[in-house]
Amino acid sequence: MTKIAKTGEPTLIRFIFACEKGYLARNDFLLHRLECCLGVERVETFIAPRTSVPQLAFQDVGPGHLNDVLSCAIGGLLGQNVPAENWEAESLRLNGEFQNRFSFPWLQVDPIPHRRIAWVQGRENIDVSRRAYEAAQAMGVSIVMIENPGHWLEPDHGPFAHLREAFLPVSIEVDGGFTQRIVDAVRTYHHPIDGLMTISDVRLPGVARACEILGLPTSPSKAYGNAGDKAKTRMLEVDAGESLTLSSAAELPSLLSSERGQQLVFPMVVKPALGWNSDCVSKVSDQEELVKAVERASKRHASAASPSFGVVIEPYVEGPEVDANIVLLDGEMVYYDIEDDFPTQADSPNAGMEANFQETQVVLPSALPPDEIQLLCESLRQSILRQGFTSGVFHCEARVRRSTMHYTNRHGILDMERKEEGQAKERSVYLHEINARPPGYLESVAVLLTHGVDYYALRILLCLGSAECHRIHALSRPFRDGQQFHLCILIIPQTREGVMKTEDAGADLFRLHPELRQHVPDYDTYLKKGQILEGPSARSLWWIANFSVTSRTSRLECLRRAQFIRENFAYELE
Secondary structure, eight states: EEEEEETTTTEEEEEEEEESSSEEETTTTHHHTTOOOEEEEEEEOOOOTTTTBOEEEEOGGGGGGHHHHHOOOOOEEOOOOGGGHHHHHHHHHHHHHHHHOOOOEEEESOOOEEEEEEEEEOOOOOOHHHHHHHHHHTTTTEEEEOOOOOOTTOOSSTTTGOOEEEEEEEEOOOOTTTTHHHHHHHHHHSOOOEEOOOOGGGEEEEEEEHHHHHOOOOOOOHHHHHHHHHHHHHHTTTTTGGGEEEGGGGGGHHHHHHHHTTTSSSHHOOOOHHTTEEEEOOOESSHHHHHHHHHHHHHTTSSSOOOOOOEEEEOOOOOOEEEEEEETTEEEEEEEEEEEEEOGGGSSSOTTEEEEOOOOOOESSOOOOOOHHHHHHHHHHHHHHTTTOOSSEEOOOOOOOOOOOEEEETTTTTEEEEEOOOOOOOOOEEEEEEESSSSOOHHHHHHHHHHHOOOOHHHHHHHHHHGGGHHHHTTTTTOOTTTEEEEEEEEEEOOOOEOOOSOOHHHHHHOOOGGGGGOOSSSOSSTTTTTTTEOTTTTSSSSSEEEEEEEOHHHHHHHHHHHHHHHHHOOOOO
């Protein structure tokens, strides 16, 4: 169907129908699978969650039955205006996009029952959580939020109250009573709860234990305990003998005086057994720095509600680092994506122990060769299984030892390229950590935009157990023809101390360079006017802003755009 715009050019309007009766795996699949699709101006869905989808009878299609036909539509889209001579070509191109983006079982035969989950710990604001809550609604899943009193989701008449069924004001401090408070909140809620979940690292073991007590679907709480403790994770690996774990810094002197301590090979990496965001992770080049780094790491969580003094000491491993996101269902890998985690400050050969491992940029898909991608997938799957999991969404960080690729800087652009031919060496995977939850919000959104797979939706379904296996398989299917663009997650770190004077440095960038906005589908300015910047030595490694920068042409063009943003991002401090 077409209409004539005011410009005199035709605009394509399409309605989408189902050839069979059934139920949508999620009612908004048209919106998120067509997001960033060229030529699409607007998308609407006409079917409510869990609603029966009517079958379109093709014999009824005709001018005399237009109202009856349109009443069967599950959604529609409005295309961008195109010159009349290009209309047919544009229509054919969109046909190809539909086949690419909708080649997955989005329609299922059986009715979808209403499900209800309790979600422990809301996020810090709507900008880093909206898509997760909307995914639950689209799948017919109600959320009961369990959070500390005063959270922004608490007001029943607040602007975001529609995203949850109820808010239960409960202390979620991770202390000796945490698990029992969650159990009590679920048991006393006036409707049955079908699943219980969190994406908070420190709360994962306690929430899993609550599931075990309540009889709700979960992976073993012991497995979550293994994943959350970097010391336990390291000791479960086949190469554990290369590393050392301390229960506290007090054990270091005896270690250094032992035969094992005399054999340490520097540089080494020191990190707290518990932690996130590469916080308090140091690369040390000698024994003096080792002592300082161990003392600092051991103290990092000493004052927490559940104190931890443990430290991991491991070799510094050269080789490309990756973020690997893996979805397992009953031990089978149903989806994965591998992303290149670019070198950090601490990866510099001359970096001192004060240099940090904060991410600088992450690019997807990875430029590693297929055999190294497969090596990563199988090695990390085995690592996840060793921890005690068989199902879940996992965000892993690892390096490829003796990779055929390395980073080089050509004409001011840093990227991976193949090493010069030399003697072939056996490659292996060195695991840094396993996070038993989806990647962070900006990376989860990046994967959704690039590949069409929503990790939050899958995590929600997984907490509902085996009854959702069909939808998990269906929603784990990426775009048929591969990624729709190259995407770089660019991190703008804190480099100076002070109080932010600029209202919103990200928005200012786009006002000065409006041509960039079409290539940045997602961004967030984390530190705005009035907020304090602690500089590169900040106790917590939070960045100023992040940008998801894209190119449909090439990885190099994507990196050049990211470099332009990095060089032109500006702000003032008071």
